Amino acid sequence: MVLQQRPGKQCCCFVCLYQDQLGVAEFCGKYHSELKPGCQYVGFDICGICVGSRVVSSRVCQNITDCTTKTKDNVFVKVSVAVQQQPRMERIQDCLYKLRNPGQQVDSYVTDVVRSEVPKMTLDEVFSEKDNIAKGVNESLTSHMDEYGWEILSSLVTHVDIKDLGVKQSMNQMEASKRNKVAAEVKATTAKNVMVKRAEGDAEAKALQGEGISRQRSAIVQGLKDSVGLVDPDEVSELLLMTQYFDTLETISSRKGNTIFIPHSVSGVADVSRQIQSGVLRGVRGIPGAN
Secondary structure, eight states, X not given: OOSOOSOOEEETTEEEEOTTEEEEEEETTEEEEEEOSEEEEOOOOSTTSSEEEEEEEOSOEEEEEEEEEEOTTSOEEEEXXXXXXXXXXXXXXXXXXXXXXXXXXXXXXXXHHHHHHGGGSOHHHHHHTHHHHHHHHHHHHHHHHGXXXXXXXXXXXXXXXXXXXXXXXXXXXXXXXXXXXXXXXXXXXXXXXXXXXHHHHHHHHHHHHHHHHHHHHHHHHHHHHHHTOOOOHHHHHHHHHHHHHHHHHHHHHXXXXXXXXXXXXXXXXXXXXXXXXXXXXXXXXTSTTOO
């Protein structure tokens, strides 16, 4: 930070300050009065050695401090802190006479705070709690620089850089692993939901298919009763079994690329019927509680 910018023009007994300047007048090296922007009479001068002036910019100045320190988990980082300050108009005398270089003083306070706060934090905490570091810097500077007539407007941690490139790569790999893990979990959950929905759909389809077959068989039985007059349950069961048997053969034969040889002829239909009926009845008798 530069203390003086564009020195005020001095001509014999008059001093002229720019609009963005504040200053003081000196008479024989001693403070005399404060100066405001514009042309002002400061006193009688002799050979240009009696009357003098000092000026400071009234603009907001930014001081950037880079500080290298170590975190709690032994990682060296460089922390950049930007501090905006401005001289207090009512305390121009303190601004000009109490500090030789305000910028260096700001650097000292910022470095002190950063090197006392960052070693208490892990690397992740340094990135997540930058505002706390900036708050500590701002509080320290406000209390110290006010004594010298400077107002601290704000303090910001603008950058945190890891000195070791290997640590940077490790952090990137860890973050990539975390994201891949989350993506894999989401993918697995999605696949599981799809499988569950598919199973539920298949179960519902099979239930509806069974209900349709049951209604079909009921309609067939009722049709046989109405048209043929079959009333014997055994005859009806035998006819249904044979119908199912031929439906199965038709379904198998309709599929391309499937060749099945079944050793039976038209004269053996009765034998097939008896075999099917015998197998069904044997299976029913094997069920506990079936007659």
